[in-house]
Amino acid sequence: MKPGPFRYLAPASLQDAAAMLRAHADAKVLAGGQSLIPVLSMRLARPTHLVDLGGIPGLDRIEVTDAYVRVGAMVRHAQLLADEGAYAALPLLRQALVNVAHPAIRNRGTTVGSIAHADAAGEMPSVLAITDGVVEAVGPDGRREIAARDFFAGPLETTLAHDEIVEAVRFGRFPTGTRTAFRESARRHGDYALAGVAVAVTVENDRITAARASFVSVTDVPGVVDLSSVLAGADPATADWSVVDETVDAHLQPESDIHASAQYRRMLAAELTRRALAEAVAQPSTASAPGAHR
Amino acid sequence: MTDLNAADLLTDELHDVTVTVNGAVHTARVPARRLLSDFLRHDLRLTGTHVGCEHGVCGACTVLVDGRPMRSCLMFAIQAQRHEITTVEGLGDSPERMNHVQRAFTECHGLQCGFCTPGFITTITAFLEDNPDPTEGEAREAVSGNLCRCTGYQNIVKSVLRAAELKRSEAEPPAAETAQSEESESR
Numbered sequence: 001m002k003p004g005p006f007r008y009l010a011p012a013s014l015q016d017a018a019a020m021l022r023a024h025a026d027a028k029v030l031a032g033g034q035s036l037i038p039v040l041s042m043r044l045a046r047p048t049h050l051v052d053l054g055g056i057p058g059l060d061r062i063e064v065t066d067a068y069v070r071v072g073a074m075v076r077h078a079q080l081l082a083d084e085g086a087y088a089a090l091p092l093l094r095q096a097l098v099n100v101a102h103p104a105i106r107n108r109g110t111t112v113g114s115i116a117h118a119d120a121a122g123e124m125p126s127v128l129a130i131t132d133g134v135v136e137a138v139g140p141d142g143r144r145e146i147a148a149r150d151f152f153a154g155p156l157e158t159t160l161a162h163d164e165i166v167e168a169v170r171f172g173r174f175p176t177g178t179r180t181a182f183r184e185s186a187r188r189h190g191d192y193a194l195a196g197v198a199v200a201v202t203v204e205n206d207r208i209t210a211a212r213a214s215f216v217s218v219t220d221v222p223g224v225v226d227l228s229s230v231l232a233g234a235d236p237a238t239a240d241w242s243v244v245d246e247t248v249d250a251h252l253q254p255e256s257d258i259h260a261s262a263q264y265r266r267m268l269a270a271e272l273t274r275r276a277l278a279e280a281v282a283q284p285s286t287a288s289a290p291g292a293h294r
Numbered sequence: 295m296t297d298l299n300a301a302d303l304l305t306d307e308l309h310d311v312t313v314t315v316n317g318a319v320h321t322a323r324v325p326a327r328r329l330l331s332d333f334l335r336h337d338l339r340l341t342g343t344h345v346g347c348e349h350g351v352c353g354a355c356t357v358l359v360d361g362r363p364m365r366s367c368l369m370f371a372i373q374a375q376r377h378e379i380t381t382v383e384g385l386g387d388s389p390e391r392m393n394h395v396q397r398a399f400t401e402c403h404g405l406q407c408g409f410c411t412p413g414f415i416t417t418i419t420a421f422l423e424d425n426p427d428p429t430e431g432e433a434r435e436a437v438s439g440n441l442c443r444c445t446g447y448q449n450i451v452k453s454v455l456r457a458a459e460l461k462r463s464e465a466e467p468p469a470a471e472t473a474q475s476e477e478s479e480s481r
């Protein structure tokens with residue numbers, strides 16, 4: 001269980017890093033290594049070069065604006081989890097991050113890395129999706145922005161080009177009056193979830209005006225299902241959350257594996273969604289900055 | 295030879311890697327693919343750090359990187375160069391010089407075969423810095439990323455709580471506790 005030989009490259013800028021990726025067709029980006037190094041050790045991948053982002057200055061910043069929380073490529077899960085500004089702006093970040101692996105993994109793994117890795121069992125891709133987030137990519141030919149809905153192409157697959165690097169992601173902030181929750185079920189806290197869900201519910205004058213959900217481990221890519229049509233107008237105090245069941249079920253594409261059957265995952269996802277919705281509306285509403293939009 | 299990978303043609307390039315471990319500066323000439331866990335065990339002969347799964351799951355290889363627990367099997371030695379590494383040897387390397395967590399493990403029978411123990415010791419030492427007075431639930435959560443095939447975890451959770459007590463009493467001015475650690479079976 002050791003990685004095969006590779007050339008280690010330590011660029012000092014993103015531009016250099018992108019040039020290295022272009023020069024070497026079998027190069028790979030190394031961020032926290034918490035997903036990549038196991039893959040290398042198991043020899044599931046044999047890149048010729050690793051381009052380590054760890055030495056590039058400025059990638060470890062978290063920025064909060066009225067519209068979004070921007071997270072740089074080398075921000076570790078643990079750093080984002082502890083960031084009070086990010087939590088106040090978008091509580092869903094912390095609500096989800098406590099479910100990502102164990103502290104020792106969160107101390108090194110990056111949030112952007114887990115999004116670039118695009119594991120259907122990862123929590124943060126779903127959070128990017130439900131917040132209508134944006135990926136900021138840098139390549140040898142310049143920068144581009146990719147909306148979350150256009151970023152995830154399949155399990156472990158994104159629309160990022162081989163020589164592009166994610167410089168940061170922006171998680172959108174919700175409109176005033178939005179409450180969020182994250183629920184998942186794993187064999188052991190911190191393990192990959194059998195099923196998980198992020199929900200956001202907007203309440204105005206004691207009536208639900210909008211609701212949406214995004215899933216973990218039960219869809220191929222973290223899409224967003226809009227629950228507004230079935231929940232709009234409901235009183236959050238007395239709502240019957242099972243009205244969302246059909247819409248949710250139609251959105252899921254769970255698979256069976258040694259951990260759980262597809263049917264069990266469906267059942268779990270539906271139950272977690274009902275519980276998450278109830279939990280969300282019991283939360284204090286997000287203190288959104290005036291004029292905040294997604 | 296049908297699916298020859300470009301990487302199959304590569305040979306290792308050696309790097310002089312300098313890492314500070316337990317306060318001492320060490321240099322070794324190693325390939326970039328040398329995992330920090332192997333660097334510690336093979337190149338520096340610090341075999342207190344154990345290696346179980348080599349993919350981040352078991353926690354046996356956990357060391358402190360600038361005081362924070364991380365998996366040494368999920369880091370390359372070459373990436374550790376700007377950081378201070380602490381292994382279990384650095385926390386206490388003999389029965390006479392054990393830290394509060396090591397003493398609690400001997401007192402509470404927090405180990406049997408001891409294979410998993412170094413990873414627990416490093417993880418719990420860092421945890422108690424952040425949370426000096428954990429509840430039982432928090433103690434259990436703190437060790438949830440480390441696997442032990444022997445103890446059933448009950449005595450490990452007890453050890454976390456006892457270590458917290460020992461640490462708090464150490465923090466107080468001397469008098470009360472003169473840790474009479476008996477000979478230990480941990481070595």
Ligand SMILES: Cc1cc2nc3c(=O)[nH]c(=O)nc-3n(C[C@H](O)[C@H](O)[C@H](O)COP(=O)(O)OP(=O)(O)OC[C@H]3O[C@@H](n4cnc5c(N)ncnc54)[C@H](O)[C@@H]3O)c2cc1C
Pocket residue numbers: 028029030031032033034035036037038053073099100101102105108109110111112113114115116117121122123124164165166167190191192193349350351
């Ligand atoms: C035991 C264990 C349990 C875990 N449990 C969970 C869990 O419950 N939930 C969860 O979500 N994750 C879990 N993880 C994975 C963890 O979250 C990783 O940190 C994360 O998936 C990848 O981040 P990284 O920085 O380590 O990326 P790396 O491992 O360095 O990279 C992962 C992939 O993304 C690419 N990449 C990384 N950063 C960039 C970038 N900026 N631009 C372009 N490409 C990039 C790499 O080339 C590589 O292909 C677990 C890991 C372990 C070892």
Ligand code: FES
Pocket residue numbers: 344345346347348349350351352353354355356365366367368
């Ligand atoms: S050997 Fe590193 S976590 Fe198991």
Ligand code: FES
Pocket residue numbers: 404405406407408409410411441442443444445
């Ligand atoms: S004491 Fe044997 S594995 Fe933990």
